Every structure is written in C-alpha cells, then in structure tokens.
Amino acid sequence: MTRLAMLFDASKCIGCKSCQVACKQWWGLPASETTQAGSYENPADLEPNTWARVTFHEYETDNGFQWLFLAWGCVHCTQAACVDVCPTGALKHNALGFVSLEREACNGCGYCSQACPFKVPRMETINLLTGAARASKCTFCQDRATNGLTPACVKTCPPGALEWGERDALLEKAHARVEWLRNRGYTQAQVYGETQLGGLGRLFVLTAPPEAYGLPANPQYSSLITGWQQIVQPLGYVAVAATTLGLAFNWLATRRARLSNLEAVEPDATDESEA
C-alpha cells in the first residue's frame, strides 16, 4: 500500500496556530489555562489535551534575528519505539503509514512516553482515585485518514505550509523546495525526516539546522528498548505462563483434595442413613 505522509514547510508557516486549533476542534479537546511566559508559544509543551502545537524559536543569523516556527506533534516514525514497547498493542503501525492509537486498549503503563525519542506521548489521568491513565498523541487524524480525508490541521493551514499525500511525492516536493530556497539565499535549507528512525511520516522543510527548531539531528532508538524486547518482555511472558500454570496446578490439587475428603466421609453418611 502507498505510504501517506505529512509535509511541513517551515518557510511558508506564519505561526498562526490554526493547525493547533483545528486539531483541538476536530478531536473535541478542551483548551488549557495558560500564562504569558514571554513568548507567543502557548501552551508551553504538548499536553494530554494538546496533540499539535506550534513552537516558536528565536534564531540569530549573519543577516540578523529570525523567528522560526514548527508545527509539532507525533512524527510517526518507521522505527517507532512507542509501538515496540506498548504491551497491549494500543499503538500500531497503520498500513497507510502512520502510527495509530486505540485509547480503549491502552492500560496507562506510560512506557511509550518514556521510550519515544521525541517525548511525544502524554499520559492523561482518567481516574483520580485509581490513578488510571491513557496515552494521547497525534494520530494524523486516523479516523479521517482511514476514510480518505486530509488531517484537520492540513485542511486548515492558511498559507499551505502543511500538505498531505503520498510520501514519495512529498519527498520529491520537499527536495525541490529546498533547492529553490537555497537558490534564494537560504543556504541552510534542508529536508528533515527522510531517513531519521527509518523515515518519518511527518516530513519537514527547514530553513535552519534541526537543532534551531529544537529537533534532534540524529534521534536515537534506545538500546534499552532492544533490551526490553529481547529480555524483559520474554521474561514477562514466562512470568505470566508460570502464574497460569501455578493457578492450574493449585486448582487441580484443591479439587483432588476435595474429592478424597468426599470419599473419606461417604461410609459414615451411609451408616447414618441405614440407622
């Protein structure tokens, strides 16, 4: 199946946050109360109720100061640590190319939020008494995407800084745009997301190095996750199997004891009825 993707072109973004609002509107996510912290960036980070966020970065160049904007959220990694550590399968690779999340299947363990190299998933407490939680993150509007619709943020972006389509075609477009920008003096223009973590589902045209946007140049798939998959998870399965076997033996032993008790009392019962 053709892989779909999102392209964010930072050279077109005007920092209006329409994408952020469209995401909240489509998913019915409430606003958070925030305070002015010296920046138009708001809220200060991704939240359980904020899955898409526009980040603002001040960047000094030889030609003076620049504002850099980034439409941020889950980047839908090919080598997705969140998918690999999720014990319930709530996080999955969708055949269309994005990482889906079924919140009903999430047990609130929080492994995904720890493993994600971009620190994207947020845990929402859904029961204050029990502490039960659910993960939340951008899913590229999985309900819309799987029905042939464009994600809400892309649909709303006024200058067309966000695009949705076949990944290969978007990559070609991104490289052409970078060349166009370089020819116009943006010498640091580059594509981000083509190769990182096996290739991201969210591609970026940047006008400055990734670090200037708060992006890691070379995000890493932690070796702890490999250890988790190869050692801890199998041990977990062994523990579950051992517990199940133990319960089965316990049930058999109890049943056997009960049957022998019955056999032991039967003659007396016969005697009493005969009397």
Ligand code: SF4
């Ligand atoms: S950015 Fe994080 S949450 Fe999104 S797919 Fe990658 S590992 Fe998973």
Ligand code: SF4
């Ligand atoms: S809607 Fe488009 S222009 Fe506005 S902040 Fe989002 S990406 Fe940038």
